[in-house]
Amino acid sequence: MAAAAAAAREDELMSLPTDVLDIILARIPFDLLVRTCCLSRAWRRRWESVRYLDIRLGWGCRGAPSARDLWRCAAPIVGFRACVHARHFHHLPAWFPALASKGVRELAIECDEVRRGHTPSYWVIDQGLFSCAALAVLHLEDCDMPLAPPGFRGFPSLVSLTLRGVTLPAEGGGAQVEHLVAEAPLLAELRLDDVDVEELEDPTPPLYMWAVRAPRLRVLKMVTRLDIGCRIPEVPPLLEEAYIDIGNSFMSFHEIFRGIITVKKLWFNIHEFNEYPLEGISCKFDNLREAEDISFSSRDDPYEIEEDDFISSGINENSFSSLKYVSLSGITYSSNQLRFMKFLLSKTESLQSFAVTFLYIKSNREYVKACRVLRAFRRASASPQARFELRLWDKPTPRPPFFSCLPP
Amino acid sequence: MATGSGAAAAAADAEEKESGSRMITLTSNEGKAFVVTEASARQSATIRSMVDDGGCVDKGFPLPNVDSKTLARVIQYCDEHGNKEAHTVDERAALAKFDKDFIAELDADKAFLYDVTMAANYLHIQGLFALTTQCIADTIKGKTPEEIRTAFGIEYDLTAQDEEEIKEEDTHA
Structure with missing residues (x-):
């Protein structure tokens, strides 16, 4: 068997240095990368050792990766950016723990807009999101942001936060964004693009005020039709x-x-x-x-x-x-x-x-x-x-x- | 690109350092010397840091891991990217076209493509390395498992048990 493995190593790709082959394999879409397991015995588990994967799922992707495959990836996973169809939304609660354990640094979740406006109204992202403690980039789009579990310490490495078409919980939603920003001392980019607060249409909605305090902010985007209670009490000196x-x-x-x-x-x-x-x-x-x-x-x-x-x-x-x-x-x-x-x-x-x-x-x-x-x-x-x-x-x-x- | 030896005259060195028009000699593992502009050589992070650390510019840089054929091709890339401007839309389009033709030619000769990839890795030429590794990745991307095996000389040696395992993993997925 050892001899067979040695012979198999002779193929052109396997004879490249490990780090070079890793870089080549990291450039292959994730579903095809997983499929390399059926090339030969030497390739059986080769993909599982490719570090620094940047996994991208566009709207054109037919399947969604199983959490099991994510668990099998080498750590760290650099990025996970997914356009999530309605039929794949149920994967999120299983994806987050796997991604968290792989120390994912850049996370982007864009949900299918088609479901918006239906009942149950919007998509609430699973709380498991908050376990991805190594996040440097977070982008949420067309979904509902959940409240973090008690004791959540924020994302201390966060550099870029984008909420686009995101609905915040009426009570504590704004305060949570305030908390996220305050607990991210390196935050340089903040985009609040069409962020909404739940039940704002109520005849006499209580407006909870919250503040953006980001001393290292360089880029700010704020797109909103209604007052969502956000204020900038202190001038970010680096803006x-x-x-x-x-x-x-x-x-x-x-x-x-x-x-x-x-x-x-x-x-x-x-x-x-x-x-x-x-x-x-x-x-x-x-x-x-x-x-x-x-x-x-x-x-x-x-x-x-x-x-x-x-x-x-x-x-x-x-x-x-x-x-x-x-x-x-x-x-x-x-x-x-x-x-x-x-x-x-x-x-x-x-x-x-x-x-x-x-x-x-x-x-x-x-x-x-x-x-x-x-x-x-x-x-x-x-x-x-x-x-x-x-x-x-x-x-x-x-x-x-x-x-x-x-x-x- | 000019071939020769010791073309970088030491006397003019100090002046030319300012203007960035110094010439640098790269020597392949077959002892063949290639004289390139500093701008071209600086496409390589390996050479760039050696130049910036001072010294050894006059003596040139021996590259024991790179043969003459590969080095000539690598320099062709570095000349294009190091010596030409890429400020305007047209200039960038011309560079993109160069890259496309460059990689299409390499793609036709897989063994040479690997050599250039290895040299780009060794010399830390980021753009070239991205270009060649993406080219190899694209070859894997567009193919069925059987075609991949053929393209890269992979021998199918999975046992019935392996196949069973793979099937099982798929159904769990």
Whole structure:
């Protein structure tokens, strides 16, 4: 038998050094990797010693791995990213203990959206999730987040947390995210993208407040239509990039922007607001010195304000003074928006590009008038060398890419 | 790529270190010397760290694990990636096309592909190693077990008992 094994080792792949073959095998989809067990005797258990697996299950995968196969993998498993069909959702409670024991570092679970809105309403992720103590990256999408068992200490190595289309339990859900963030001293990326709180539709819902305290945060994404109680009480000093898309008068963007005034790159979208967004920002960003990109976009209906509001908002001479790239969209021929643009052009000496997307679909009178006024502003601007671009609504500036559960 | 020996003149060395246009000599296990630009040689993390640690640049680098045929092919990759810019979309597309053609040619000669893979591993040329290991993985991916056995010279020696076990594992899964 020893001789047979030696002869079998002669095959081309087996004669490669172990670490090289491991790297090759780690590049094979997991189901095919498991299937290498039937190649020959030498290959019978070869796959079980491949460390650093990054297991990915796209929507196109027919099967789902059994927990038994995950238990047989070598530790550590680097990543487990799964698009989970309805028929595979029952695997989660069995997967988590196996993944936890293999010290999984990156975990992404995206659930089938089809089930959303049905009863039982959403998918509650199994509590076993919280046993994956080595997590550095956690991405949950289109599912319900469970409450952690008592005594849960957080994910101390967590660097990136993404909750997208996730519903939090009404009681303690927000506090749990607050806890996760607080117990992750290295957290650099936080994306709360369309996060919801259970039973928010109730006529008099109690709103539990919670706070994001992340001293090392570099990237913040917050997309929400309703106020979910999230606040940023202390400015993350390292924040570089913020993507804010909020609507409805529940949440005060003044509070949000007070929390992110250190940001260097800002993408901002607002709709259905009772206050005029630009006013709030021009006040709150008085402290801003390093902004590189500010992009305002009003997707739905741009809010008109009276001329006086903007004047009275008390713009500091130094606001936006180091802006390099500005992109504005949802703009109309309104005196206040023009005034704001004039202000930017006249005060921002560092400007390198200035792009405006008007709400108008084709050249109409208002558009022609607005263009004429803007070009006049530009001639008088502090940085006439800046790239100047006027667009129509059907050819808008590109939006930031969607952050996927299965990155390339 | 130029072949010769001792082309890196010591006198010009200090100046050229600034501009990054120094030449470096790599010697195969058959004693054949290959003179490459430093930018090309720096594609190899192994050589990069030796260069950065100082010394031995004038003497060149003997590579006892790499034969001339393999080294020539590895240098072809390093020249393309080290000496050319990849800033614009067009430049990146040109590099991607180079990679595609490069690996397609290697794929036709499996034994040589393994040699290049081993050299890329030894020299820590990340891009090249990713390219060749992915190519081998892709060969495994697209095939039935029988085709994999044929492609890599794997002999089927499973006993009836093994087959039974595998069947059992499958049904448990």
